[in-house]
Amino acid sequence: MKSPTATLLVFCPDRRGLVAKIANFIYSNGGNIIHADQHTDASAQLFLTRIEWELKDFNLPRDVIAPAFSAIAKPLEANWQLHFSDTIPRIAIWVTKQDHCLLDLLWRWQAKEMPAEIPLIISNHPDLKPIADQLAIAFHHIPITPDNKNEQETQQLELLRQHKIDLVVLAKYMQILSPQFVSSFPSIINIHHSFLPAFPGANPYQRAYDRGVKIIGATAHYVTADLDEGPIIEQDVVRVSHRDTVADLVRKGKDLERLVLSRAVRLHLQHRVLAYGNRTVVFA
Known part of the structure; x- marks a missing residue:
């Protein structure tokens, strides 16, 4: 020890x-x-x-x-x-249907690469519950609609409180958090499937393909009230060519997303990220 x-x-x-x-x-x-x-x-x-x-x-x-x-x-x-260093943070992972970032985080957690506990997974779809069940992690399916968003975010905040969560990781959670939620729980890391500030928002791979880019990227950042504009923690890129289809871009992008997100979470857990204004210094 x-x-x-x-x-x-x-x-x-x-x-x-x-x-x-x-x-x-x-x-x-x-x-x-x-x-x-x-x-x-x-x-x-x-x-x-x-x-x-x-x-x-x-x-x-x-x-x-x-x-x-x-x-x-x-x-x-x-x-x-x-x-x-011996205070172990507690993480909640939020997901939708895609499992690649969730599986990568859980594998690294099981391999003791991340000094944290993961007692909670929240999703707006039930699809990934079997993964949580295999590891005896509490899974809560909380569907989100425009009509119930405020009510459901209140339930999500209560779960974070009950499980004494220190950090929320949005591992391809395809929902926009309200400014009120972010104000109530500001310690959130998101993975965005593009090299921000290029192609914020939805469908970045299609938009990158339409633009004919030669590199694609992924960005992990802290969540703020402004969509995809929070302080950036980690980024990476991979080259693509005119021969690549949108499906190829998505496949290559998924590899980047899981690596970039895991690096960002690890850096945060090691207290190597200092955010100020809308910027960060990463003491890696």
Whole structure:
């Protein structure tokens, strides 16, 4: 078993001495830094950092670390998060009918590639329930129509609360979440089947084919109230040619979708993604 660690993700207005201030907070309390990375966004005049240290021999109890660091962060006008490596996040996966992203996530979870628990799958169709049953994961079929959307989202939020969910992963969940839902539960990752910002919305492969593109892509991003415009976590592309049909684009795209989504979820679970405004820094 690895020794548990703490990770700080911080962004604040850029100024001199920030690295020293944060590192000294850890050093002066007996911490041993094992990973540190930083970035300065000159256009936004922001400093961003991820710093991880061993909790063994650290002088501050866990419940004191946050208030102690807050005293440093407040005069720096810093936005920050504190995470502990032995706190296991709980994920809910949302699906429709396509299973490729769901199966990839579950395989990686079973292979212990993802430090998480997956107690819940929600779908607006019943088709993928046998997959959940095989792994003894709770499956809830919640059909969505324009008439019942508000009522059903209330039920979905209640399920997230009951299962103590920390992160929702939209693994080809072909529904648009309402702004009210996103405001109530903002920790959501979506996979979009194109290289955003190209071809947002529906039917991107057909539109890419019609446009005669030479590459197609997939994008994993955080969900915001604006459709397919949330901060991007991970992207990848593959070349296509004039010989490829729409079906070929879909087949190649599915391979990208599952890889890009799994990478994004893993990066999020490892606390390597720092979102600010509509951008991210990924400390990979």
